[in-house]
Amino acid sequence: MTPRPKMLPSTKVNLEKLDVMLVDDNSQGLDILAQVVSGFGVRSIVRCASGDEARTQLLKGAYDLVLTDAQMPGLDGYELASWLRHSGPDQNRFVPVLLITAHTRHSDVARARDCGANYLIAKPVTPKTVLERIYWVAREDRIFVESDSYAGPDRRFRREGPPPGMAGRRSGDLSVAVGHAETPNLSQDQIDSLMKPTKVSI
Amino acid sequence: MSPARRYHVPNRLRAMLFDGGGKQVNEALADAEARLSTLAEACDTTVRNLIVEIEAAFGPASRGRERSSPRDLYDLVARIIDSSISQTSPGLFEICTTFCDLLDSCQEQNRWDWPAVDVHIAALRLLSADASLPATARLRIVSGLAQLRRRRAEAGG
Numbered sequence: 001m002t003p004r005p006k007m008l009p010s011t012k013v014n015l016e017k018l019d020v021m022l023v024d025d026n027s028q029g030l031d032i033l034a035q036v037v038s039g040f041g042v043r044s045i046v047r048c049a050s051g052d053e054a055r056t057q058l059l060k061g062a063y064d065l066v067l068t069d070a071q072m073p074g075l076d077g078y079e080l081a082s083w084l085r086h087s088g089p090d091q092n093r094f095v096p097v098l099l100i101t102a103h104t105r106h107s108d109v110a111r112a113r114d115c116g117a118n119y120l121i122a123k124p125v126t127p128k129t130v131l132e133r134i135y136w137v138a139r140e141d142r143i144f145v146e147s148d149s150y151a152g153p154d155r156r157f158r159r160e161g162p163p164p165g166m167a168g169r170r171s172g173d174l175s176v177a178v179g180h181a182e183t184p185n186l187s188q189d190q191i192d193s194l195m196k197p198t199k200v201s202i
Numbered sequence: 203m204s205p206a207r208r209y210h211v212p213n214r215l216r217a218m219l220f221d222g223g224g225k226q227v228n229e230a231l232a233d234a235e236a237r238l239s240t241l242a243e244a245c246d247t248t249v250r251n252l253i254v255e256i257e258a259a260f261g262p263a264s265r266g267r268e269r270s271s272p273r274d275l276y277d278l279v280a281r282i283i284d285s286s287i288s289q290t291s292p293g294l295f296e297i298c299t300t301f302c303d304l305l306d307s308c309q310e311q312n313r314w315d316w317p318a319v320d321v322h323i324a325a326l327r328l329l330s331a332d333a334s335l336p337a338t339a340r341l342r343i344v345s346g347l348a349q350l351r352r353r354r355a356e357a358g359g
Contacts, residue, residue, distance in 0.1 A: 007227055014224025018215070028248055029284045031241055039234025041225055064214050071280065094211040102283035103276075103302035106310060124286040124295060127234035131227065138216040147206035154208070 007135045015040045015134070019061070022047050023054040023068035023077065024100075033067055033100075036127050040134075051075030055083060062091035065134065070101035070112065070120070077101075078108065078115040085116035085151035094144060096137045100125065116152025242288040249294070252282050253326050262320050272308035275319070279305065282326075291330050293340035297322060300347045307354065318350060 020042050022033045030047050037045060046063070048054040052075045054068065066084075070077035081097045097117040104112055104120070112120055118137045121129055142153040186194075225233070260267050260275050279301045286295045301322040308314055325343050329335065 009226065009228035011227045012222065012224055013219050013227060013230060014221050015219065015230075016224060017218050017221075026281065026284050028241070028245065032238065032245075032284075032287060035237035035241060036234045039232075039237040040230045041233075064218060096215050102280040103299060103306070105276075105302075105306045107306075123283050126287075127231050127238065131230060131234070134215070135219070135227075138213065138219040141210075141213075143208045144211045145206055145208050148204060150206075 007132060011135075013040070013131070013135065015042045017044075018042050018064040019044045020046070021054060021057065021063045021066045021068075023049075023051060023066065023072070023080065025050055025069065025072040029069060032125055033130075036125060036130050037067070039127060040131060051077065051080040054080055058084065058092045059089050063095050065137075066092075066095055066097045067130075068097065068099060070099045070104070070108070077117075078111040081115040081117040081152070096134075098130075098133055098137070113155065114150055116150065118153055238287060242290075245285040245287050246290055248285040249282050249291075250330060252278055252285075253330050257323055257327060260319065261323055262316075268314060268316075272305045272314060276302055276305040276309065290333070292337065293344045294326065294329050296344045297325050297329065297347055300344075300351045301326070303351055304354070315354070318354065321350070322347065 015037070020037055022030055022037070022045060024030045024033065027049070030049070034045055034047060046057055046061075048057055051068070051072050054066070055075060058066075066080075068077040068080055075083070077099050081099065084092060084095065084097065098119050098121055099112065099115070099117040100121045100123060101112075102123040118140075119133050121133055140153070145152065145154050224230075256275065256278050258264060259278075260270065279298050283295060283298045283302070286298070304315065304318050304322065308319075325347060329340060329343065
């Protein structure tokens with residue numbers, strides 16, 4: 001798989017024509033997101049103060065990107081993403097969803113993995129992080145998977161490593177570059193000795 | 203159980219983002235930072251008010267705090283992270299993260315750990331109130347709380 005082009009300072013991005021939905025029960029959180037995406041050039045922004053309001057809006061019109069807080073009373077961000085993927089209207093079923101969370105509770109880790117969102121962003125929100133994720137989602141070419149238990153972008157993409165330009169935070173992240181071997185190959189004798197039964201005194 | 207279906211879906215976002223127009227990334231980031239800075243003062247005020255609210259409702263001097271749920275305090279601390287867009291109090295965000303970990307574990311075990319809660323509230327107060335606190339002192343506080351989190355995790359808490 002070829003690595004995605006890195007987002008450079010001189011890279012041109014056009015967010016002017018995007019229809020973006022922002023969802024957060026905290027009005028200041030909505031203000032923050034709105035200022036960030038407006039700065040990127042987005043002109044059409046729909047602000048929703050709850051997951052339920054977002055669901056109503058998603059049934060009415062088409063969107064190109066949804067940024068939603070994960071933890072909200074009522075329908076939360078995980079449930080909103082899951083609803084979209086499983087039974088959302090055709091025009092929005094595959095829309096990129098970026099979940100934003102201040103903290104992921106232990107009990108929410110599996111929900112975050114299984115809800116079908118494209119990416120999870122940790123608060124506090126910074127323009128750089130948000131734009132990197134939007135860029136990454138726009139460039140990605142993940143297969144959409146639909147099964148009884150999951151609907152959303154294929155979650156098995158770790159072999160690609162972290163998004164370009166990022167150091168990666170998970171211990172299992174692999175580098176995009178394979179690189180040269182750092183130690184000599186094992187000889188046949190060494191390989192055989194690994195499989196040779198040995199006596200063990202108990 | 204039906205078999206999983208795998209297919210490509212159209213990427214509208216890509217088509218629009220790279221149509222040749224728009225802004226350079228550095229320009230888009232600068233514009234967003236400039237717009238975000240207009241909220242910095244309001245966000246700082248929110249953070250200060252939340253710390254006062256936390257101390258009043260959950261500090262050592264508050265009455266009846268044990269009747270509350272760790273989730274109530276968790277929500278207040280998470281709101282500090284929501285509003286931490288400026289770096290006027292370095293270390294505050296890190297403390298809130300370890301605090302949320304602590305409260306999440308208290309919620310799961312349905313049991314408060316008041317000494318740990320008190321030390322986090324004291325750290326929040328100290329870091330937000332004293333802007334002149336040197337970076338090394340802030341780092342020591344953050345490291346100390348991270349160590350507390352590790353110990354609790356090792357002890358199954």
